[in-house]
Amino acid sequence: MHNNQRRRVVITGLGWVTSLGHDVKQVWADLLACKSGVHAIERFDASAYPVRFGGEVLNYQPRNIEKRDAKRLDRFAQFALDAAVDAVKDADLDFAKENSWRCGSIIGSGIGGIEEFEYGHRKLMEKGPDRLSPFMVPKLMCNAGSGNISIHFGIQGPNNAVASACASAAHAIGDAANAIRYNAADVMITGGSEAALTPLGLGCFVALKALSRRNDDPTHASRPFDKDRDGFILSEGAGVLILEEYEHAKARGANIYAEFLGYGQSADGSHITAPDEQGRGAAYAMQAALEDAGHDPADVDYINAHGTSTPLGDAAETRAVKRLFNDDAYKVAVSSTKSMTGHLLGASGGIEAIITAKAIELGCIPPTANLDNPSEECDLDYVPNEARQLDVKLAMSNSFGFGGHNVSLVLGKI
Incomplete structure (x- = not known):
């Protein structure tokens, strides 16, 4: 299909989980006001680490997932599904009215279920292989985000996961847009999710000497392009968008935020x-x-x-x-x-x-x-x-x- 035959792709829904909050409008206002979501780590004892702060989603409880289902998901997949449900609501989509084979999900994650990996390894060392959970593999795998989103909504179109470190979500969005452009889908749920702010995750990035060590002033630690910058801040969360074929979105009267125009890699x-x-x-x-x-x-x-x-x-x-x-x-x-x-x-x-x-x-x-x-x-x-x-x-x-x-x-x- 040549460029002039490509179908147009628009963004009709937004959802996220961030250290600043979950409501898109509220977090957007905070960003415009220069508010930081970086603070001391609370989920685990980081006192022995040379870096003791990050962009942690404080007191997180899944909002859109039943408790029983949430237990079968690593934190990164919980983030992904929560953000996806919000994005679908924002787009006012009803998948019962859609052709499920024409709706899909591509979600990126650089690391996947590292918390589940840590927990399972600890159990193996302390209690032996017989005590490992049958849910360990489906919780830690990188495609748990995209897979669980498709199951939640009963959508059966293109579905995969991208793992390209910090480029994962952008690759996922570009690939999802192409699925629509080249007529493999009409609607795609896409973006990325990460929950690597764990004892092992933090330790690994500290060892890499990649992180800022500004423990005395976490909110001012991330200072891109500033001469005093000294590394990045490890954060967690998810960002999910609904991409839709333009005529499909127009026909159902969807709100359109912007048009997806280009993807380069x-x-x-x-x-x-x-x-x-x-x-x-x-x-x-x-x-x-x-x-x-x-x-x-x-x-x-x-x-x-x-x-x-x-x-x-x-x-x-x-x-x-x-x-x-x-x-x-x-x-x-x-x-x-x-x-x-x-x-x-x-x-x-x-x-x-x-x-x-x-x-x-x-x-x-x-x-x-x-x-x-x-x-x-x-x-x-x-x-x-x-x-x-x-x-x-x-x-x-x-x-x-x-x-x-x-x-x-x-x-x-x-």
């Missing part, structure tokens, strides 16, 4: 954790997404940056924008909302696609919080510390992951 092919310092892979993914969307860099009003607050990553992404946008690099508004949410790993692309869609819908760009002293190599317009009113017609959301994965999504005003 690449690999750095250079290092398993460090980005290409020149940003070549990232620039290629952005260029591919714009070409897919049929637009030029000069058309872009806003970039929701990957912007994790790591010394190497933020500089590389800045170089990538300059490499592709040339003189227009200084005209485009760029912000990193991880400055407030922290880094949700495989869920971040889902959260940030929602934020990008809201920026288009409401004509407002969320700020980069804690950007007090931009580092020398980071000299673009990062919308520091204050939201900005702007008629956003075309926006881009970037997600880059360990493994050298680069994904860029382009959304536009309908």
